[in-house]
Amino acid sequence: MKLAAEKTNLLLLVEDVSKTFDGFKAISNLTFYLDRGELRTVIGPNGAGKSTFFDLITGRAKPDTGRIEFGWNTDLTGMNEYQINRLGIGRKFQTPSVYAEHTVFENLLLSLQGPRGVFATLWHRPTSTERDRIDALLRTVRLEAKRAVPAGRLAHGEKQWLELGMLLAQDPQLLLVDEPAAGMTDDETARTGDLLISLAEKHSIIVVEHDMTFVRQIARDGKVTVLHQGTVLCEGRFDEVQADERVREVYLGRGKH
Numbered sequence: 001m002k003l004a005a006e007k008t009n010l011l012l013l014v015e016d017v018s019k020t021f022d023g024f025k026a027i028s029n030l031t032f033y034l035d036r037g038e039l040r041t042v043i044g045p046n047g048a049g050k051s052t053f054f055d056l057i058t059g060r061a062k063p064d065t066g067r068i069e070f071g072w073n074t075d076l077t078g079m080n081e082y083q084i085n086r087l088g089i090g091r092k093f094q095t096p097s098v099y100a101e102h103t104v105f106e107n108l109l110l111s112l113q114g115p116r117g118v119f120a121t122l123w124h125r126p127t128s129t130e131r132d133r134i135d136a137l138l139r140t141v142r143l144e145a146k147r148a149v150p151a152g153r154l155a156h157g158e159k160q161w162l163e164l165g166m167l168l169a170q171d172p173q174l175l176l177v178d179e180p181a182a183g184m185t186d187d188e189t190a191r192t193g194d195l196l197i198s199l200a201e202k203h204s205i206i207v208v209e210h211d212m213t214f215v216r217q218i219a220r221d222g223k224v225t226v227l228h229q230g231t232v233l234c235e236g237r238f239d240e241v242q243a244d245e246r247v248r249e250v251y252l253g254r255g256k257h
């Protein structure tokens with residue numbers, strides 16, 4: 001349990017959380033702390049509970065027991081997904097969900113304006129502040145050259161970057177990113193890593209990932225958390241985790257590298 005003095009830099013507190021689905025304990029006494037400005041990578045074999053962990057933070061699933069707090073003692077367990085999102089927690093799912101027939105620019109405009117609705121947004125002339133904001137987002141995700149291209153015509157990697165840009169348009173404090181490198185070429189994967197590292201200067205980020213080359217790239221000297229059977233098996237720098245016998249047994253030993 002964290003003491004008050006240790007909490008000053010804490011952004012997310014997950015303590016002793018459990019979640020059972022139909023008698024199966026998907027998350028079991030999970031404790032996890034994230035500091036402000038951290039870029040944390042979470043790995044673990046299939047079924048370890050990574051998606052459920054994100055579901056619990058974002059309010060998609062509710063814990064049976066335990067505490068989940070954001071910022072300075074804001075209890076997330078009593079809030080719904082919308083309220084948690086409004087607090088500043090954004091999630092990017094593995095499969096990009098962009099408006100295929102609308103341009104990259106329009107997709108970013110839609111995210112910037114929130115729940116106004118597609119029709120209202122696209123019939124309203126963006127303000128110069130909105131244009132500046134979108135230009136900055138396009139630079140961040142390196143899609144300036146694609147601003148007028150319909151999102152459906154983008155390459156897989158570009159769609160993922162656009163969706164990250166759409167998430168950033170809401171200016172979240174905490175970004176939860178699910179397997180961003182899945183299905184990407186090596187070059188796209190490396191660019192995604194660079195992008196996440198640059199975002200970590202302003203945001204706190206948790207990335208769930210299977211691709212170990214990518215995990216090594218983004219983890220640098222930061223912490224990697226290994227989940228197994230719904231709980232934290234170990235935590236440490238990439239090389240420490242990689243050398244841990246328990247990790248080798250449950251994860252790397254199964255042929256994932």
Ligand SMILES: Nc1ncnc2c1ncn2[C@@H]1O[C@H](COP(=O)(O)OP(=O)(O)OP(=O)(O)O)[C@@H](O)[C@H]1O
Nearest residue numbers: 021022024026044045046047048049050051052053
């Ligand atoms: N809504 C649900 N109902 C029943 N069982 C569930 C539900 N959600 C998750 N589970 C179970 O909980 C366990 C953890 O699932 P979860 O999807 O969180 O793992 P994961 O680490 O994300 O796996 P993967 O790497 O394959 O995506 C799995 O055994 C899964 O079948």
